[in-house]
Amino acid sequence: MGRARRRAAWTDFATGQAAAPKYGARATVRDGIRFASRLEADRYSELKWLQREGAVRFFLRQVPFDVAEGVRWRADFVVFWKATGGFFSDAPPFAPQVPACVTIEDTKGHLTDASRVRIKVVEGRYNLRVRILRRADVRSFLDVA
Secondary structure, three states: OOHHHHHHHOEOOOOOOEOOOOOOOOOEEEOOEEEOOHHHHHHHHHHHHHHHHOOEEEEEEEEEEEEEOOEEEEEEEEEEEOOOOHHHHHOOOOOOOOOOEEEEEEEOOOOOHHHHHHHHHHHHHHOOOEEEEOHHHOOOOOOOO
């Protein structure tokens, strides 16, 4: 699909303005990265803060999972948490730094039926749990750098 054609799909021809998103999500740019919603951008800022505080080793954004032939679902974040005790706290310094927990996270203001089905397929296919984060689960950070 050409660039002009894509733009036309999002333009209200009566007013010449871009059409409002269906579920009210507004694209947000933070640290030069474009996020599909403010909720996703806030979670990114929260994860950066948690990483700086030492709770998170690192995290990945927009990680693809194959749902079916030619169909991919992208998790907003895959978070590698630091070990806080137990087996990993007794590891010698030369041992590889293995995270104690990995979470697959997806931020959702509105969970559609299509998203719900894709997430269930990914959970079944890869034997994992996807953590759905709503606005109440994520702190709003204005400028946490």
